[in-house]
Amino acid sequence: MGFSDLLNEVGGFGRFQLIHVTLLSIPGLLMASQNLLNNFTAGIPGHFCKIPNITSLAEARNLSELSRADLLRAFIPLEDSKLSKCSRYAQAQWHLLSENSSHYEASSNETETCLDGWSYQKNEFISTIVSEWDLVCKLRPLKQMSQTIYMGGVLTGAIIFGGLSDRFGRKALLIWSYFQLAVLGCFTALSPSYLAYCIFRFLTGMSVSGIILNAVSLKVEWIPTKARTLVGTISSFFFTFGQMILAGVAYSLKDWRKLHVAVCAPHFIFFIYSWWYSESARWLVLTGRSDEALKQLHRVAKINGRPEMAEKITLEVLQAHMQKEVQSSKTMYTAYDLLRTSVMRKISMCLMVVWFSTSFAYYGLAMDLQKFGVNIYLMQIIFGAVDFPAKLVALVMLSFLGRRLTQATCLLASASVIFANIFVPKEMQIVRTTLAVLGKGFTSASFTCVYLYTGELYPTVIRQTGMGFVSTMARVGSMAAPAVLILDEVLPALPSIVYGGSAVVAGITAFLLPETLSVPLPDTIEDVEEKWGNKSQRFKKQVQNEMVAFEAEEQTPGEHEDGKPAAL
Known part of the structure; x- marks a missing residue:
């Protein structure tokens, strides 16, 4: 008996969950806009x-x-x-x-x-931060630096808001993040200087992390286990569709100040309706606020059309269902436990490389659309649209080929496409664009795989810590990706060589991870060590056992198991 049983009793995935997940997913349409906004606000006009x-x-x-x-x-x-x-x-x-x-x-x-x-020239952009502060020629690296600073804010926000949400709750931090993004995002449009712009973008990036992390937690902690895969997949499509919406909004405005207001001001609406959310009852119980958790469960039961459950679920019933979770929460695990034992250390190190390279290659392709020579607004739509089939193909591959082979294949395929584009002449724009779209699709599929793969490799007692630890490397990769674009001043092909080389290393590293297809989820660190421990050691022990048995038989030659002489 656990909290999932209580969720089923109050309606499972009912009316409340449907409204809750929908309202939490809608802001995802603008999260992709924030990450890829630099393509348009920092576009380089002729x-x-x-x-x-x-x-x-x-x-x-x-x-x-x-x-x-x-x-x-x-x-x-x-x-x-x-x-x-x-x-x-x-x-x-x-x-x-x-x-x-x-x-x-x-x-x-x-x-x-x-x-x-x-x-x-004002045919493609009316105004960008490049034309505003002359970020061209010797100052061109500052264009990429603004995106790196933003991604630094995303990383900082993940560290700060992740800890604060465990202390003050998911709902409170989510409401604050909506407000911070709405206010500071609009202030960004009023930036009088490049320095002020970078400061506001850094703080905006922090709020983006607060929204993503806490929205995911509120979704997962209020829906039954069976619905999590479906909800996670559908939620990811909001981000994909948001990339296409960004292209339309950017094309209609073409002014960086107006564009910032357009993608940030709607968060005032999200801030207002976010007060309707229910705080995670599981978090409330684990922090000693069972009375509030009970009120939230009763509210959910009424919205789901199960008012009779409000009388059946008492404080004693709630505590009885949550006893196991409360006991497990008393044992504190830290990031050190991810590296303390041999198998956990191997898994963590490999996943760090995979997460970094996936994000590194993804933003390397997605953050410099002008280099393909195609209309940047059309390119953004194509890049967004390719994520739909890519994620569906990834799900099929994961089901039939397994996690390890799918992860490695996606990374190596993206590397081959990136390398191939180096040798395609700039005049062959259709070929270059096609290869870039394929590369973006493979990196999107890699993201889909690594989220699932990581959750299956880490044990239950430290799964969230592990996810946060390795996903930090993805944010480091997203910070490094725009900075590497500066290398094209030295050699035009150098950024692609770096992106492709990183994907190759990660693809090879993925083969070192254990397969998790049809394998039960590990619950403890001991389960991981026992399940995926050193095979050579197990083989050696098996050989030793067989030798002992053989020597025992040699000591009594010519006798059967019953001790009688063997027939000649």
């Missing part, structure tokens, strides 16, 4: 050096009939048949406007940096 008074200079030479694009040839050198983005001629080269001039004639002229700033 740009070139600003030329002051270009019109008056042309009129002085009676060239006012020429278009602005033609006049720029006299001020800005060409690179790959396009206007240079980071340099201009020290003096105007008017002779280049004549029909007999050539690019080679101008190549020897002295150039200088963009001393007067840059002019930005």
Whole structure:
């Protein structure tokens, strides 16, 4: 008898659970927007050096009939048949406007940096933080740094809000996280400087972690065990669909300040209706607040159409059902227990590599859509849509091929696609885009697998601690991914080499993990050590036992088991 039995008595997955899960999942539509927002708020518009008074200079030479694009040839050198983005001629080269001039004639002229700033094209973006604070040329790494700082906030939030939710409750921290994201997200749109923008994004990232962690806990702790897989799968589709919604919202606004308000202001609505949520009754009992837990259970029973259960479930009944959970909560486990024993240490180290590389490759592909040369808004929709079939295929593979082979296959397949894209010419945009979409699909499938795989590898007594420990590596990977994009200044293919190499290492590492398909979940650390301990040691012990038995038989040759002489 446990808390799951009480949930079944008050209606199982009834009306309350359906409303509860739906309201908790809706904000997930905007969680993906927060993680991928940098694709649009920090998009790089077409740009070139600003030329002051270009019109008056042309009129002085009676060239006012020429278009602005033609006049720029006299001020800005060409690179790959396009206007240079980071340099201009020290003096105007008017002779280049004549029909007999050539690019080679101008190549020897002295150039200088963009001393007067840059002019930005507004066909793809009206305004981004790049055009706002001139994050181009030498300052281009600051574009990626803003995303790394945001992901640092996500990591910090996971550490801080995870501990606070165990102390103050899931509902309280979730309500606060909604409010923090709504307020600070809108303040981000008012940022007067790049530094202020990064600070607000860091704090916004913290609130994103608070929402995700506590929403998941409230879902899991209020639904029966049998419904968890289905609810988890459906909830993940909210994140996937949110990626497609982001593309539509970004296309309609094209201004980074308005876009921030659009994806953050709705959290005021979530903040208001989140007061309807019920605090986790399981958490209330484990923290000594059984009276409040009983009230929440009675409320759930009434909403599910089982009011008679409010009289049957008393404080004594609740405590009797929760006795096992209360006893297990008295034994404290820490992250040290994940590394204390040999098998647990091996599992934890391997999972750290898998989680890091999965997130690293995922955001490496998803955070720089402009490099594929396709309309960035269309690319975002395609990247979001591919997650639907990828997750369904992953579920089929997990059921028939097992966890280990599926995990390794997804990682190695994503690595092969990333490497293949290095050798595809930029002119073959369809091929490059197709490979990028496949890579994104494989990394999404890897995420689907690793969540399930991790939960099955860690024992019940330390499963949540283990999940938090290894998922931290995923957040470290998401922080490192945008920073690696800076390496394209050294060698354009270098980021892809790093992303692909990381996925290869993780794919090979996944083969070192034990298989969990059709294997009962371990409950204790001792179960893990016994179930997946060193096979060579077990084989050695088996051989020793067989040798002892053989020697015993050799000591009494020619005799049967009954002690009688054997027939010749």
